[in-house]
Amino acid sequence: MSRTSSKHKKTAKNQASGTGYWANAWFRLKKNKGAMISLAVLILMVLIAIFADIVSPYPYDLQNADHAFQTPSKQHLLGTDNFGRDILSRIIHGGRISLLVGFSSIIFAIILGGLLGALSGYYAGAVDNIIMRSMDILMAIPGMLLAITLAAAFEPGLNNVIIAIGVAEVPIYARVIRSSVLTIKGQEFIEAAESIGASDARIILRHIIPNCMAPIIVQATLGMAGAILSVAALSFLGLGIQPPTPEWGSMLANVRQHLTTYPHMAVFPGLAIMITIFALNILGDGLRDALDPRLKN
Numbered sequence: 340m341s342r343t344s345s346k347h348k349k350t351a352k353n354q355a356s357g358t359g360y361w362a363n364a365w366f367r368l369k370k371n372k373g374a375m376i377s378l379a380v381l382i383l384m385v386l387i388a389i390f391a392d393i394v395s396p397y398p399y400d401l402q403n404a405d406h407a408f409q410t411p412s413k414q415h416l417l418g419t420d421n422f423g424r425d426i427l428s429r430i431i432h433g434g435r436i437s438l439l440v441g442f443s444s445i446i447f448a449i450i451l452g453g454l455l456g457a458l459s460g461y462y463a464g465a466v467d468n469i470i471m472r473s474m475d476i477l478m479a480i481p482g483m484l485l486a487i488t489l490a491a492a493f494e495p496g497l498n499n500v501i502i503a504i505g506v507a508e509v510p511i512y513a514r515v516i517r518s519s520v521l522t523i524k525g526q527e528f529i530e531a532a533e534s535i536g537a538s539d540a541r542i543i544l545r546h547i548i549p550n551c552m553a554p555i556i557v558q559a560t561l562g563m564a565g566a567i568l569s570v571a572a573l574s575f576l577g578l579g580i581q582p583p584t585p586e587w588g589s590m591l592a593n594v595r596q597h598l599t600t601y602p603h604m605a606v607f608p609g610l611a612i613m614i615t616i617f618a619l620n621i622l623g624d625g626l627r628d629a630l631d632p633r634l635k636n
Contacts, residue, residue, distance in 0.1 A: 364553075367629040374625025377618040384615065388435040395428035400583050408601050417607045420590075421597060426604065429585040430611050436586045437615070440501055441566040445559050447505030452512030453555070457543045459513065460520030471517070474510040482507040486569050490578040500579050504569045508562055515558050519551035553630040560626055564619035571612055587612050 368374055387394050396416075403423035411418045417426040459470040477485065489503035523529065524547060532542050571588030573579030580586035582593070587608045594604040 364629045368625055371625040371628065373621050374629075377621040377625070380614065380618045381622065384434055384618075385438060387431055388438050391431045391435050395425075395431040397425040397428045399429045399432040399585050400424065401428075408597070408604075410601075410603055418601075418603045420593065420604050421601075426590075426607055429590060430587070430608055433585040433587045433590060433608070434611060434615075436497070436580055436584065437567050437570055437612075440497065440504065440570040440580075441563045443501045444504035444566045444570075445508065445563050447501060448508035448512050448562070449555060449559060451505070452509040453516045453548060453551075455509070456513040456516030457520055457548055457551075460517040461524055461539065461543055461547065467517075470513065474513050477507075478510045482565070483569060483572060486573065487576065487578060490573050495578055495581050497580060500570055500573055503573070504566050507569070508566065511562065512555070512558065515554050516548070516551050519554055520547055523547055523550050557623060557627045557630060560619055560623035564616045564623070567612070567615055567619075 401424060403419075406415070406419050406423040407421055409415055409419040409423075415425050415427070417430065420426055420429070455470050455474070459467045480488075486503045486507040489506055490500060493499040493503070529542060529546060532546055537546075570579055570586065571591070574586045574588030575592045577592065580589055582589060590608040591605055594601070594608075598605055
């Protein structure tokens with residue numbers, strides 16, 4: 340009896356602190372083979388991107404006109420481009436840029452959109468109307484079109500691409516977090532914090548936003564896939580990362596005139612984009628199932 344009682348007390352304590360929820364979510368995620376394989380693929384890609392200078396067989400900007408347009412071989416596993424640069428090395432370094440832009444733009448969107456959504460949901464009234472109508476205006480513009488407009492308004496470059504894609508994603512996170520805040524702010528622990536005189540900023544930052552993390556994590560995983568597609572599209576249009584810095588979208592743009600004669604120059608960067616987006620989408624679906632409170636045991 341004492342062991343059972345102790346076990347129930349420990350379980351209740353974990354659930355009260357939130358530990359039980361996250362442990363249960365991780366257990367459910369581990370049972371999803373597709374999500375775990377996708378997570379392993381993404382971790383591998385991140386590690387390769389971090390250690391790109393060590394992993395890549397050649398410098399990404401090393402040109403050799405004598406080796407131009409080579410098909411895959413032992414010397415160049417994925418072949419070379421029109422300047423004789425090793426495609427594998429450029430894909431590896433391009434992954435660093437694509438993942439960096441995808442991650443940074445989503446963090447930017449979460450911070451700005453999260454703050455706006457939390458303020459909107461917590462204060463309601465006029466504040467809610469002003470913020471949400473502003474978000475409605477942004478959402479009326481297709482995200483890709485908004486990103487293109489913002490990128491075209493500034494000089495092409497890494498920081499401006501991150502801001503352009505991040506701003507286009509802000510309304511999504513503002514709405515997700517506002518919805519969560521409206522659900523959470525009426526709960527007892529928020530009323531308890533208010534009763535002891537906690538400031539609005541403390542309640543929002545310490546109590547409300549941490550309890551909105553589950554939908555944020557799911558949306559961020561899926562949003563990062565969209566952000567990587569966006570940076571590839573911007574670079575393909577010449578509004579993103581500029582040559583000679585490698586980026587998967589710009590690599591596809593450079594091969595347009597050689598597509599029929601040397602398709603390998605487009606196939607491998609395209610596969611890199613496809614694998615990354617596919618892994619993020621599968622992981623996002625797995626996280627959504629694992630973090631859904633309705634599926635808790």
